[in-house]
Amino acid sequence: MPHARTLCRNRRRRPRGVTLIEMLAAIALLVILTSVAIPSYTSIANQYRLDTVSDEFMASVQLARVEAVRLGQDVMLQRTTTCEGTLSSTADWSCGWQVFADTNGNRAMDDTEAVLQSVVVPAGVTFQKGPAGSPRYLLIDRFGRTTSFGQRFEAFPRNQNVVDGQLICFSTGTRLRTVKRVEKCPALPGENA
Numbered sequence: 688m689p690h691a692r693t694l695c696r697n698r699r700r701r702p703r704g705v706t707l708i709e710m711l712a713a714i715a716l717l718v719i720l721t722s723v724a725i726p727s728y729t730s731i732a733n734q735y736r737l738d739t740v741s742d743e744f745m746a747s748v749q750l751a752r753v754e755a756v757r758l759g760q761d762v763m764l765q766r767t768t769t770c771e772g773t774l775s776s777t778a779d780w781s782c783g784w785q786v787f788a789d790t791n792g793n794r795a796m797d798d799t800e801a802v803l804q805s806v807v808v809p810a811g812v813t814f815q816k817g818p819a820g821s822p823r824y825l826l827i828d829r830f831g832r833t834t835s836f837g838q839r840f841e842a843f844p845r846n847q848n849v850v851d852g853q854l855i856c857f858s859t860g861t862r863l864r865t866v867k868r869v870e871k872c873p874a875l876p877g878e879n880a
Contacts, residue, residue, distance in 0.1 A: 733844045736809050737852050740842045741865050743806050744784075744814075744855055748863060750804055751786050752831035761789045762803070764825040765796055766816075770807070778822035780814045780840070783807040794824060814842050817854075817871075833857050839872050 705713075747764055755762040763786070768774060770782035786804040787796050796802070808814045816822050820835035828834050836857065843852025849870055856864050856872035866872060 733811070736812050737842045737844070740808055740812050740814055741853055741855055744840060744842075745863055745865070747784065747786050747804055747806060748825070748827070751825075751827040754786070754788060754803055755827045755829050756831045758788055759829050761792065761829060762827045763787060763789050763794065763796075764827075766823055767805070767807075772810075776815070776822070778816045778818075780816060781808050781812065781845075789826075794821075794826065811845050812842060813845050813847075813852075814840065816840055837872075 751762040751764055764784050765787070766780040767783040767785060772781055774781060783806045785796065785802050785806075787800045787802050789796075790800055791797065816825075817839035819837045819839070820826075820833075825838065826834045838857040840855040841849050841852060842855070843849050850868055853865055853867040854869060854872055856866060858864065858872075858875055862875070
């Protein structure tokens, strides 16, 4: 056989797996991508927490309005003072709030009054009441209206400023709205500034 093939036994085999340089390059790329993604994730997580608090509060106000009209008496949202964090003032609602019918009209929850709803504010969020009205509660009268006009609640990331969060603004009457990245509620057309 003139053209017989011979097999070369000393053929070099290609290494299987990854080299140290390839591994280090992959790790460096992973570190770079992670350092870019974490600030973005933190911002999204903060916004989600703020939106959750605002939505929960607005739902509580709506519940209080419905119950006040249904029962024909005042219903209150009162701040909760028992939680792991320390409250900075009487206007700090960062532990959460409770909704209850104020059957005896003393503007405080007693043992005879049942809690209609209880909400806990998530960690990392400061939630506080603005300067109008009592800092400890929000009163909804038997017609479903707030008794003190121009009230606002502020939700913002802990250790940041109000302008980094959002405001829940009570306009004259019963209108409720959320505005973001401002220090105070802007006046609506027809309202006094």
